[in-house]
Amino acid sequence: MTGSPRYRLFVLAHGRSGDKGDTVNIGIIARRDDWYEYLERELTADLVHAYLEPLDIGRVERFELPNLGALNFLVHHALGGGGAVTLKLDAQGKTFAQALLRMPLTLPDDLANTVLAHWGERLPPDCVLRASD
Amino acid sequence: MIRIAAAQAFWGDWPQAPALQVRSGPIDYLVLDYLAEVTVAILQKQKARDASRGYARDFVTDVGVLLPELMERGIKVITSAGGIAPRACAEALLAKAAELGVSGLRVAIIEGDDVFDRMGTPAGSGIDLSALDRDGPTLEEIGPRLTSAHAYLGAEPIARALREGAHVVITGRCTDSALALAPIVYEFDVAPDDWDALAVGTVVGHVLECGAQSTGGNYLEDWRRVPSPETIGFPIAEMEGPDRAVITKHASLGGLVNAASVKEQLLYEIGDPRAYVTPDCVADFTTIELVDEGNDRVAISGVRGRPAPETLKVSCVYSAGWKVTGQITYCWPEALAKAKAAGDLVRRRTESVLGHPFETWLAEYVGASACFGPLGEQSEPEEVMLRVSARSPDRAACERLGRELVGLILTGPPGATGYAAGRPRPSEINNIWSGLVPRSQVEPRVEVLG
Numbered sequence: 225m226t227g228s229p230r231y232r233l234f235v236l237a238h239g240r241s242g243d244k245g246d247t248v249n250i251g252i253i254a255r256r257d258d259w260y261e262y263l264e265r266e267l268t269a270d271l272v273h274a275y276l277e278p279l280d281i282g283r284v285e286r287f288e289l290p291n292l293g294a295l296n297f298l299v300h301h302a303l304g305g306g307g308a309v310t311l312k313l314d315a316q317g318k319t320f321a322q323a324l325l326r327m328p329l330t331l332p333d334d335l336a337n338t339v340l341a342h343w344g345e346r347l348p349p350d351c352v353l354r355a356s357d
Numbered sequence: 358m359i360r361i362a363a364a365q366a367f368w369g370d371w372p373q374a375p376a377l378q379v380r381s382g383p384i385d386y387l388v389l390d391y392l393a394e395v396t397v398a399i400l401q402k403q404k405a406r407d408a409s410r411g412y413a414r415d416f417v418t419d420v421g422v423l424l425p426e427l428m429e430r431g432i433k434v435i436t437s438a439g440g441i442a443p444r445a446c447a448e449a450l451l452a453k454a455a456e457l458g459v460s461g462l463r464v465a466i467i468e469g470d471d472v473f474d475r476m477g478t479p480a481g482s483g484i485d486l487s488a489l490d491r492d493g494p495t496l497e498e499i500g501p502r503l504t505s506a507h508a509y510l511g512a513e514p515i516a517r518a519l520r521e522g523a524h525v526v527i528t529g530r531c532t533d534s535a536l537a538l539a540p541i542v543y544e545f546d547v548a549p550d551d552w553d554a555l556a557v558g559t560v561v562g563h564v565l566e567c568g569a570q571s572t573g574g575n576y577l578e579d580w581r582r583v584p585s586p587e588t589i590g591f592p593i594a595e596m597e598g599p600d601r602a603v604i605t606k607h608a609s610l611g612g613l614v615n616a617a618s619v620k621e622q623l624l625y626e627i628g629d630p631r632a633y634v635t636p637d638c639v640a641d642f643t644t645i646e647l648v649d650e651g652n653d654r655v656a657i658s659g660v661r662g663r664p665a666p667e668t669l670k671v672s673c674v675y676s677a678g679w680k681v682t683g684q685i686t687y688c689w690p691e692a693l694a695k696a697k698a699a700g701d702l703v704r705r706r707t708e709s710v711l712g713h714p715f716e717t718w719l720a721e722y723v724g725a726s727a728c729f730g731p732l733g734e735q736s737e738p739e740e741v742m743l744r745v746s747a748r749s750p751d752r753a754a755c756e757r758l759g760r761e762l763v764g765l766i767l768t769g770p771p772g773a774t775g776y777a778a779g780r781p782r783p784s785e786i787n788n789i790w791s792g793l794v795p796r797s798q799v800e801p802r803v804e805v806l807g
Contacts (some may be wrong), residue, residue: 239577338361
């Protein structure tokens with residue numbers, strides 16, 4: 225397995241984020257309905273919290289929407305007091321979805337093959353992380 | 358069948374949208390949202406300077422010119438453009454109608470959302486507010502700094518205005534999704550306890566309330582594949598009855614409607630998806646049945662609803678000091694190192710004259726992971742914008758920081774540019790405090806003018 229590339233979450237999912245007070249919500253949506261099961265199993269609240277922790281955030285809650293092939297994460301205390309008060313360039317947390325979608329993942333071979341077939345030529349080159357990178 | 362067309366998602370949204378929605382195909386209702394949470398604070402400042410203001414004037418400009426077509430075709434308009442002065446907004450629209458020779462226009466206003474005067478009054482005549490956020494400040498702590506308090510009203514008073522024959526309904530503070538739910542309630546005579554039908558209409562409202570965000574705007578799935586974005590069509594909900602909607606757009610306009618575009622908007626700014634709380638119902642987003650029918654048509658049905666809460670949300674604005682933000686761009690060589698040095702320099706210089714007057718201070722390096730911060734992975738960029746911000750109870754401290762920042766241009770690292778906008782000015786911070794009030798203490802009022 226050491227030679228196989230890792231892929232950013234973006235190849236499996238898209239999404240959108242926004243603010244609710246000092247909380248940011250991140251909606252993560254499977255690009256194919258049959259990829260949702262993998263996301264539900266792997267993309268736990270603990271994993272998301274660990275990945276986003278350098279951004280100085282509070283606790284992370286996860287909600288499942290299997291009917292939409294989607295997960296909703298609530299990231300608490302993420303905006304330094306809320307959209308009206310924060311000094312951050314991204315005052316409304318609009319880039320949190322993209323930050324999370326950059327997460328590198330080691331995919332099972334069969335899923336990686338489906339991903340490659342799905343994207344074909346359109347696979348974004350910076351979403352594939354070779355072992356040497 | 359009725360067609361409800363969204364045309365504005367916030368004050369400042371695309372100005373061509375209203376005319377394109379009206380002129381590019383059949384619609385029955387035009388709904389326009391102008392009120393983000395902090396918009397009320399901006400309106401308050403405008404009204405303090407000029408008593409005839411306090412509403413979204415773009416509405417009168419952009420929709421006023423469409424009045425002859427709207428009246429001729431029987432298209433009704435529902436909007437939150439009233440802000441904190443729905444009556445002034447209605448009077449301005451009626452004046453515009455007279456100017457254009459439009460007669461018989463009936464404009465309804467919804468009032469009763471403003472509860473500020475009833476806060477802190479003797480028991481019995483006042484309102485009972487409880488905090489929504491238990492971690493935040495108490496009402497007592499911010500009390501003297503409060504400048505407004507508005508309850509979020511629902512679809513019921515808007516539907517009442519439609520029953521009274523209004524062509525245009527202008528609300529103040531109102532739940533965004535209610536603007537689209539109200540015509541559904543009115544047209545299909547939805548009972549106030551038909552929670553499932555109200556939940557379908559609420560989901561429709563949520564899809565429409567952010568305008569083009571459901572039709573290919575801010576579309577992350579594949580932004581390159583959005584057709585003709587120069588004429589992006591805003592969403593339209595087609596409904597044969599209250600239990601099922603088809604989200605679509607005018608065929609002659611650009612943009613797209615597919616499962617991905619609608620899902621991105623469904624997931625936007627929600628909390629627990631099992632409990633999307635509005636004044637009209639509690640909608641369960643995990644029960645939405647979404648079907649992509651192709652040809653820019655996505656069907657929504659099956660949504661389950663629960664009874665509306667006994668409380669309404671109240672949004673209060675309070676003054677929370679001052680902030681200032683300014684920027685200078687540094688180019689190669691060593692763009693990032695110079696931006697960082699300049700950021701440190703301006704902080705040391707400012708503190709040498711003022712001490713430590715700032716509650717918070719932030720230096721960001723735009724072009725070098727200002728968005729992703731420590732998660733950034735990028736190597737040396739060719740140019741970096743230093744963005745310095747600070748917050749203080751003292752306006753003069755913020756003003757001084759603005760002067761110190763501009764002073765860097767000839768006294769700091771080389772290769773500085775991008776400061777032509779001039780000296781950064783302090784702006785007042787209007788923070789939001791949210792609470793709950795028993796709904797029996799808020800009485801929405803409907804009045805038809807004209």
